[in-house]
Amino acid sequence: MKERILIVEDDKHISRLVKFNLEKSGYECTVASSGERALEVLDGQPADLVILDIMLPGIDGFGVCRAIKEKERLKNIPIIMLTAKGEEVDRIVGLELGADDYIVKPFSPRELVLRIKAILKRGKAEETKKDVLSAGEITVDIPKHKVTVKGKTIELTQMEFKLLVTLMERRSRVQTRDRLLSDVWDMDTGIDTRTIDTHVKRLREKLGRSGGLIETVRGLGYKFKEEDESR
Numbered sequence: 001m002k003e004r005i006l007i008v009e010d011d012k013h014i015s016r017l018v019k020f021n022l023e024k025s026g027y028e029c030t031v032a033s034s035g036e037r038a039l040e041v042l043d044g045q046p047a048d049l050v051i052l053d054i055m056l057p058g059i060d061g062f063g064v065c066r067a068i069k070e071k072e073r074l075k076n077i078p079i080i081m082l083t084a085k086g087e088e089v090d091r092i093v094g095l096e097l098g099a100d101d102y103i104v105k106p107f108s109p110r111e112l113v114l115r116i117k118a119i120l121k122r123g124k125a126e127e128t129k130k131d132v133l134s135a136g137e138i139t140v141d142i143p144k145h146k147v148t149v150k151g152k153t154i155e156l157t158q159m160e161f162k163l164l165v166t167l168m169e170r171r172s173r174v175q176t177r178d179r180l181l182s183d184v185w186d187m188d189t190g191i192d193t194r195t196i197d198t199h200v201k202r203l204r205e206k207l208g209r210s211g212g213l214i215e216t217v218r219g220l221g222y223k224f225k226e227e228d229e230s231r
Contacts, residue, residue: 001182002028003048003120008038008064009082010056014105018051018082021109022116035059039067042074046174046220049116052099054083054090062097069098072172072226078119082107133168135224138210140165149210159184160203163196167214167224176221196221
């Protein structure tokens with residue numbers, strides 16, 4: 001499953017250059033030429049990383065970054081600011097708003113790709129570092145392969161367990177059906193996605209009321225809610 005990158009850039013020559021080099025490196029890319037359009041794209045389609053210019057028509061890059069970090073379902077998306085604004089104060093503002101990296105134009109496409117790979121690799125490592133996950137009344141002990149709800153052990157199949165762990169590790173982030181097929185079932189896209197819907201239905205039933213933490217995102221897939229979202 002290709003990782004998705006949103007390129008937010010109003011200069012067509014630069015957006016084409018970035019898109020060409022990222023697709024050549026195996027990423028799936030979408031381009032937005034304004035801050036408003038970028039937020040619309042993210043509301044409808046998840047991204048694994050955002051490349052963000054600062055000087056944009058309408059909402060500038062700082063505003064877009066702030067809006068992303070304020071939204072529960074988007075706040076964990078890493079952001080690389082790619083901009084001609086090279087002053088120290090601009091760099092500080094960008095990083096304080098939550099950007100993961102700051103690259104000044106003119107830039108090396110090869111260096112950009114290397115930085116993207118490093119950030120995405122770091123994010124995957126952080127997703128899997130916990131041995132025990134908890135949300136609401138659900139506790140998952142990964143090494144023991146044990147799930148409890150209100151202290152009562154719940155029997156799950158291997159795939160149900162893997163599905164639950166994947167959703168909980170990536171809580172608040174939408175997981176498309178294709179991505180779940182790739183990461184949980186180790187299958188490429190094109191396989192019948194009803195397999196996922198069936199497993200989610202069974203998993204919710206076994207979790208009882210806590211199954212409501214698994215939210216269906218219409219037209220996309222599923223996400224595991226933050227605890228306060230379920231109240």
